[in-house]
Amino acid sequence: MNAFTRGIVPAVVLAAGLVLSGCATGPGYDNAGYRQGYARCQQGCGVVQDVRPVYIDSGNPNGGTLGAVIGAVAGGVLGSTIGKGDGRTAATVVGAVAGGVVGNQVGRNSGGGGNAWRIVVRLDNGQYATVTQRDDPRVRNGDYVQIADGRVQPM
Template sequence: MTARTAKLALAAAMTMGLALAGCATQPYGNSNSGYYGSQSSAYGNQPVRCNSCGVVQEVQQVYLQNNGSGGTLGAIIGAVAGGVLGNQVGKGDGRKAATVAGAVAGGVVGNQVGKRNSSDQVAWRIVVRLDDGRYATVTQRENPGLRQGDYVEVRGDRVYPR
């Protein structure tokens, strides 16, 4: 190896070292400026990463009761259908009585069918201990695919993995 090659290799190594030094970042939490700021959590001197981030404490599958609109809608449709069918029977006062009886019977049957078809819905209740020590409980219909110990962010009425 000649002296010139050795100098060129040394210069290249120093240039690469300086270039890589520009990529170095401070370890997490050693900065008092920027996004992390100088906030600390309620548990020691760990910085708060975001106001709505934390660790999943519990995930439970729950069932949400339907608001009952299926039974009401079924009763209305059944009453109309029963009234129309009852109107086709008899003449005069008999027709009126058959229309009323058909509407009542159709309403009762439609209500039961509507309730049966609008069953409870599956949801998930997620309890999160936020970085600042508070707890957040979110119930969402979508399966979050989370487990206890996962780090998440709570946005609105949903929990997202981080």
């Protein structure tokens, strides 16, 4: 082997390797519509397109009022068991007021509103699904996920 052959053959092999490595692609979809390079699932799987925090409004504007009424009645009943005569009357009034204030806050806070996550997933079949869930899904755009029981779960 001469010096020319020893130098040119490795260079040609290296160049061919570099050119062909540029043809490699990441995971795609096979002919059956499944994402290649990931574990297959029967349904509800796809790629996350968008993840964002949202606020859920319970849509129940009367939660605080209903809580106040229930709290006032309960507080009044409990207050009426304390003392005698005018003391009992005062305890009933104080119990009703305190129960109404506490009930109002409980009614507002338990209305179902709060922070959540909205996740848009492009399913393997090409359709889109949007899921809103309270707990952090711990996924980001491009992650492969499964939707099960109304929740997004990483694969």
